[in-house]
Amino acid sequence: MSTQCPACSHNNLTVTGLSQHLAKSHNPHCQVLYHQSHSEIHANEPFNNLANDPYYEPDTDGGYGEDESEFVWPGDLELVDADDDASDDGLNVEPEWEPTVEAVEEDNNHRQHGCTVMPYPDPCTGQEITNRANCYAANEENLYHPFSSKMDWEVTRWAKLCGLSSTAFSDLLAIKGVSEHLSLSFKNANELNAIIIVTGEAFDVYYCDVIDCVRSLYGDPDFARYLAFVPEQHYADEDEMVHLFHDMHTGKWWWDAQKKLDCHSPGSTIISIIISSDKTQVTLFCNKSIYPVYLTIGNIPKEIQCKPSRSAHILLAYLLSSWRQTMVNLYHACLSHVLAPLKSVGLDGLCMASEDGALHQCHPLFASFVGNYPEQLLATGIKFGECPKCDIDADEMGSNTTPFHLQKLNEVLDALAALNEGNLSFVHACSLAGIKPIVHPFWEDLPFTNIFCVITPDVLHQLYQGLIKHL
Numbered sequence: 001m002s003t004q005c006p007a008c009s010h011n012n013l014t015v016t017g018l019s020q021h022l023a024k025s026h027n028p029h030c031q032v033l034y035h036q037s038h039s040e041i042h043a044n045e046p047f048n049n050l051a052n053d054p055y056y057e058p059d060t061d062g063g064y065g066e067d068e069s070e071f072v073w074p075g076d077l078e079l080v081d082a083d084d085d086a087s088d089d090g091l092n093v094e095p096e097w098e099p100t101v102e103a104v105e106e107d108n109n110h111r112q113h114g115c116t117v118m119p120y121p122d123p124c125t126g127q128e129i130t131n132r133a134n135c136y137a138a139n140e141e142n143l144y145h146p147f148s149s150k151m152d153w154e155v156t157r158w159a160k161l162c163g164l165s166s167t168a169f170s171d172l173l174a175i176k177g178v179s180e181h182l183s184l185s186f187k188n189a190n191e192l193n194a195i196i197i198v199t200g201e202a203f204d205v206y207y208c209d210v211i212d213c214v215r216s217l218y219g220d221p222d223f224a225r226y227l228a229f230v231p232e233q234h235y236a237d238e239d240e241m242v243h244l245f246h247d248m249h250t251g252k253w254w255w256d257a258q259k260k261l262d263c264h265s266p267g268s269t270i271i272s273i274i275i276s277s278d279k280t281q282v283t284l285f286c287n288k289s290i291y292p293v294y295l296t297i298g299n300i301p302k303e304i305q306c307k308p309s310r311s312a313h314i315l316l317a318y319l320l321s322s323w324r325q326t327m328v329n330l331y332h333a334c335l336s337h338v339l340a341p342l343k344s345v346g347l348d349g350l351c352m353a354s355e356d357g358a359l360h361q362c363h364p365l366f367a368s369f370v371g372n373y374p375e376q377l378l379a380t381g382i383k384f385g386e387c388p389k390c391d392i393d394a395d396e397m398g399s400n401t402t403p404f405h406l407q408k409l410n411e412v413l414d415a416l417a418a419l420n421e422g423n424l425s426f427v428h429a430c431s432l433a434g435i436k437p438i439v440h441p442f443w444e445d446l447p448f449t450n451i452f453c454v455i456t457p458d459v460l461h462q463l464y465q466g467l468i469k470h471l
Contacts, residue, residue: 125268127360156192206317216314218352257270267361268362342365346363406452407434
């Protein structure tokens with residue numbers, strides 16, 4: 001069924017196409033019609049009348065109960081002039097679908113959409129900051145990281161690019177007073193090599209600042225009404241026996257992470273960082289490929305995240321792939337550099353303002369990694385054929401009776417720390433821990449992060465194509 005735009009008379013538009021046309025058109029009349037329709041949407045139509053409406057579509061995006069509001073296209077549309085003050089009886093044009101803004105009922109049972117909601121016990125969590133005096137204190141950034149100063153960087157550049165041997169460089173720094181007068185953070189070549197890794201090839205990594213990306217999503221006016229700041233627990237019954245999971249703030253991770261963060265910084269707001277990546281071939285003849293890395297935040301409802309038209313994902317980085325023997329360390333080195341700002345702000349936090357002007361003490365925490373099985377192995381360092389989350393043996397994966405446990409993060413971190421003991425000890429320790437010998441994986445120093453918990457199931461390849469299609 002086609003319709004016509006009442007503003008510019010554009011023909012052959014579907015119902016959804018008309019909504020998108022009004023939202024994207026540069027015609028001033030279409031823009032007036034679009035903004036007026038957004039301000040005059042009927043949100044309380046009786047549900048029984050929707051069943052007979054030809055444009056009604058049931059909610060299939062998930063949730064706990066019936067949607068409280070549906071949008072209905074009127075049969076007759078009138079264009080109202082932007083200068084007309086009598087606009088109360090104007091248009092009611094259907095915009096693109098948006099999730100309803102849930103209003104918490106102030107009753108003792110905390111009932112929402114037919115489920116029991118248990119709010120987080122600390123009422124200060126996720127609250128707006130009232131004292132803004134010290135919110136925007138400037139944090140000086142070290143431009144020469146991982147070196148402690150410009151002098152460290154200049155001396156290192158001279159030593160590595162001028163062909164000086166490690167022995168000669170160590171003898172130079174061994175001269176009494178040289179290291180002290182130059183205020184160097186290293187005293188010999190071994191300490192310098194511990195800071196940097198010199199290879200025979202340089203790689204370019206193209207990326208955006210991760211904090212700027214988070215600020216962009218957090219302050220987007222299209223998402224301001226729907227952001228979640230506080231974890232909740234949802235139950236299907238008042239006895240709280242059947243646990244329901246919907247958006248990310250209703251999950252166990254957010255609740256547990258908030259408890260840990262409250263011990264360090266009470267009353268703070270978690271911004272859950274979701275990273276997704278999939279190896280993509282970019283040429284047809286030379287077999288060149290890259291890893292695009294996308295970022296979104298779990299504070300945005302999943303109904304918005306899954307719609308590409310809402311632009312809830314930001315391209316964070318392009319990671320180049322290399323030869324197999326260097327690809328793993330290269331991938332982690334690049335991604336570690338991209339996510340490095342999360343190491344400090346995850347613990348210390350930073351003040352961020354949403355579009356409505358509310359300030360929160362926010363702590364961006366790496367919460368989820370979305371990828372196919374090869375990307376899961378690349379991120380965790382687990383060997384091919386094994387589970388990237390638990391310690392079950394590869395031969396027992398098809399069994400439903402074999403006991404299994406989550407990979408032990410502390411043992412993995414201890415194995416990674418064996419890098420300082422030499423290459424042979426490092427490789428042996430990683431082999432005993434069941435991981436590949438990765439030099440400083442990107443998640444090693446991220447606060448409150450367990451890489452084996454943040455891995456999500458590969459629903460398409462493992463569940464649908466690997467199981468359901470064969471039933």
